[in-house]
Amino acid sequence: MGSIWRTLDRRTSRDIALACLAVWLYGLSYGAIAITHGFALWVPAALSVLVMAGSSELLFVGVIAAGGNPIAAALAGVLVNARHLPYGLALPPGVTGTGWRRIFGTQLMNDESVVFALGQDSREKQRAAFWVCGFGVLVCWPGGAVMGWLLGGIVHNTSAFGLDTVFPAIILALVFPALRDRVTLRAGLTGAGIALVSVPFLPAGLPVLLALGAVITACWHSAS
């Protein structure tokens, strides 16, 4: 671990720590939502470790709370998580570890660890950023969820604290540097537009995947 910490510059380490803190805050709201819907503590606890992908867990809990079948809720959640396939394509080989470590490193792939890894300039730094952030999320997300569940039993209206805004704010803050590139910005804005327009008509998860069509705008740019 010592060498991993030395690989990352101070600014990156600090940003990762803050991102994990924000994930913890988001976890609080998730745990609180789970207890509000009447779920036992083991449900958000198990989901947050075994699935470790926030938006799909919220959807899973939400669908079941609305009277949906758990299998259907799980399939909807899997659809939301389909974006991890293109993440795996975008990450250079070896970042998630090699040999048996990859079995564990694969589970650490999430929105935050992928953005931090892609933001580094060498393979060694990419690997360090991915693992440190992945571990941080593995601790903070379940930790926040369990604490949120406990607090949710006491504080009732958690949306009053604006915690539902934390997740989009984290991801926006993390992708912002990449959006300073004009080609990427145009593709990102087009993708966001495609996703928003399709939300009313498609099952959750599909709008985000449909946004991938916007990558064509970047192809066209680099060809001309």
Add this chain to the structure above:
Amino acid sequence: MLALGIVILAVGTYGFRLSGQVLRNRITIPARARKLLEIAAVVLLAALVAVTAVTQGHGFAGFARLAGVAVAGLLAWRKAPFIVIVLGAAATTAALRLLGVT
């Protein structure tokens, strides 16, 4: 049934996490395509921000959350520290809700 749902979600998610990497290791990807794959990851994340900022289920999530995320965007553009961006966003949403804006 609930436990089975959790297992399906966990296994399915792991499958997606693994399959992209396995595909990547099987094929050689030219430099230009690699750049496009990175842009694709950013496009996914940008779409995720838009969807979670604006919508709840199939409808509108309300102005309070949208305004919070807009403040996050503004702070990020002004290169504010990460924690200021996140807390600024949550505080904006909380303040608006306190004022009765949903």
